[in-house]
Amino acid sequence: MGDRNLREDIKRIIEKVKQEILPDSTVKFWLEKNISKFQDLKGNLYDVAIGKAAWRMAKATNEMLRERISDKVIHGVVVTKYNHSEGSIENFEIYEAGHPIPDENTLIATKRVFELTNNLKESDMVLFLISGGGSALFELPMEGITLEEIQQLNEQLLKSGANIVEINTVRKHLSKVKGGRFAQHVYPAKIISLVLSDVLGDRLDSIASGPAYPDATTSQQAIEVLRKYNITVSDKILKALEQETPKELSNVETFVIGSVKVACESAEKVASELGYTPLILTTTLDCEAKEAGRFLASIAKEIKNYDRPVKKPAAIILGGETVVKVRGNGKGGRNQELALSFALAVEGLENVVLCSFGTDGTDGPTDAAGGIVDGQTAQKIRKVGLSPENFLENNDSYNALKIAGDLLLTGPTGTNVNDLIVLLVG
Numbered sequence: 354m355g356d357r358n359l360r361e362d363i364k365r366i367i368e369k370v371k372q373e374i375l376p377d378s379t380v381k382f383w384l385e386k387n388i389s390k391f392q393d394l395k396g397n398l399y400d401v402a403i404g405k406a407a408w409r410m411a412k413a414t415n416e417m418l419r420e421r422i423s424d425k426v427i428h429g430v431v432v433t434k435y436n437h438s439e440g441s442i443e444n445f446e447i448y449e450a451g452h453p454i455p456d457e458n459t460l461i462a463t464k465r466v467f468e469l470t471n472n473l474k475e476s477d478m479v480l481f482l483i484s485g486g487g488s489a490l491f492e493l494p495m496e497g498i499t500l501e502e503i504q505q506l507n508e509q510l511l512k513s514g515a516n517i518v519e520i521n522t523v524r525k526h527l528s529k530v531k532g533g534r535f536a537q538h539v540y541p542a543k544i545i546s547l548v549l550s551d552v553l554g555d556r557l558d559s560i561a562s563g564p565a566y567p568d569a570t571t572s573q574q575a576i577e578v579l580r581k582y583n584i585t586v587s588d589k590i591l592k593a594l595e596q597e598t599p600k601e602l603s604n605v606e607t608f609v610i611g612s613v614k615v616a617c618e619s620a621e622k623v624a625s626e627l628g629y630t631p632l633i634l635t636t637t638l639d640c641e642a643k644e645a646g647r648f649l650a651s652i653a654k655e656i657k658n659y660d661r662p663v664k665k666p667a668a669i670i671l672g673g674e675t676v677v678k679v680r681g682n683g684k685g686g687r688n689q690e691l692a693l694s695f696a697l698a699v700e701g702l703e704n705v706v707l708c709s710f711g712t713d714g715t716d717g718p719t720d721a722a723g724g725i726v727d728g729q730t731a732q733k734i735r736k737v738g739l740s741p742e743n744f745l746e747n748n749d750s751y752n753a754l755k756i757a758g759d760l761l762l763t764g765p766t767g768t769n770v771n772d773l774i775v776l777l778v779g
């Protein structure tokens with residue numbers, strides 16, 4: 354298969370996966386199967402959506418519930434990232450706020466949710482639509498802690514190299530909503546959470562910092578995270594950290610309705626339909642982005658030269674969330690960095706194409722979702738007299754792929770289930 358087909362095919366796979374993992378379909382599918390949970394409701398229904406996919410999840414539930422339980426009063430609130438809402442939704446209040454750092458609008462939106470879900474009765478219910486990004490977007494600091502202190506601590510944690518489980522262990526112990534505390538707020542009403550997972554292994558107490566899930570982490574662990582990454586905090590914050598989060602909750606039911614596993618299985622199906630032999634290598638990739646790129650280049654060469662671990666034409670599929678310790682002052686994201694590293698290691702090879710795709714559509718602080726690269730990418734950069742190695746060294750993958758015309762630009766996708774990597778070898 355010539356490169357052209359491979360590039361067209363990889364774009365087709367990504368486009369198809371994007372459609373399949375949209376919350377519209379996954380939310381409606383779940384509601385259809387579980388509508389009886391709402392038809393027997395005696396009280397009011399509160400539909401709260403938080404995270405990068407909140408708007409689409411809310412839109413999908415609203416369309417479905419309006420139709421099927423029109424006799425119930427539904428109050429709705431969406432709290433999502435700037436530029437992630439797509440217009441009004443009947444009977445919903447829409448808020449946009451800061452991500453990955455919470456801001457004033459985060460507090461305004463969260464206070465409104467708290468107000469709306471205050472003094473609920475046992476006969477009321479909260480339908481809680483959770484997607485990644487919720488930690489920054491849904492936040493009320495504990496008494497005596499200021500927004501500035503929370504912002505500063507978030508900055509330090511995000512830059513420290515700590516993984517999301519460690520970051521959220523700290524965030525949960527400084528919040529009135531995280532770590533199951535929102536479920537306590539709405540008690541005795543019941544909470545049904547529908548979760549789009551963007552945490553490897555679907556750890557429910559980490560996704561968006563588990564506002565309606567018993568917290569498996571402890572105050573001690575939170576203090577150890579700060580120590581491990583040399584993050585100093587005030588005595589006031591240390592004191593607040595000592596207050597333990599709830600370890601069991603009697604009023605919650607939680608369902609994962611989308612994850613990177615679903616994205617990988619969808620890619621596997623489409624690749625096979627296109628005539629490739631698919632192989633899902635992992636759905637929990639979490640090493641350095643640069644190393645993952647080099648490793649995948651070695652897999653590409655093994656298939657090309659020896660038809661193993663699968664015969665050509667082959668589609669190698671991975672899901673996960675790699676990490677980048679940002680040392681340079683360039684612009685990029687973990688998917689762009691992985692793609693550039695792969696491109697360097699396959700320079701000159703024909704009939705290999707790789708796509709690394711941040712499924713929320715924004716990879717790092719850039720407008721790119723990732724990159725689609727091949728054996729010609731590095732040469733296209735050298736042709737204008739620049740060194741792809743230097744771009745990688747400086748964590749400047751965005752500008753390198755931009756020069757090569759190999760950025761993947763999707764805009765915010767409306768979903769968020771980690772990163773998907775597809776390698777085609779023809």
Ligand SMILES: Nc1ncnc2c1ncn2[C@@H]1O[C@H](COP(=O)(O)OP(=O)(O)O)[C@@H](O)[C@H]1O
Pocket residue numbers: 453511676677678679682683684685686687690711713715716717718748749750
């Ligand atoms: N210049 C860069 N090159 C590569 N990766 C970067 C760069 N700047 C930030 N990052 C990485 O991007 C990550 C945040 O990306 P983002 O897509 O916003 O995360 P998420 O989708 O998980 O919210 C940071 O954890 C950091 O490791």
Ligand SMILES: O=C(O)[C@@H](CO)OP(=O)(O)O
Pocket residue numbers: 453484485486487488489517521551552559560561562
């Ligand atoms: O909100 C969060 O805690 C994390 C994980 O769910 O999402 P993101 O890394 O996109 O901020």
Ligand SMILES: [Mg+2]
Pocket residue numbers: 711713714715716717
């Ligand atoms: Mg992202």
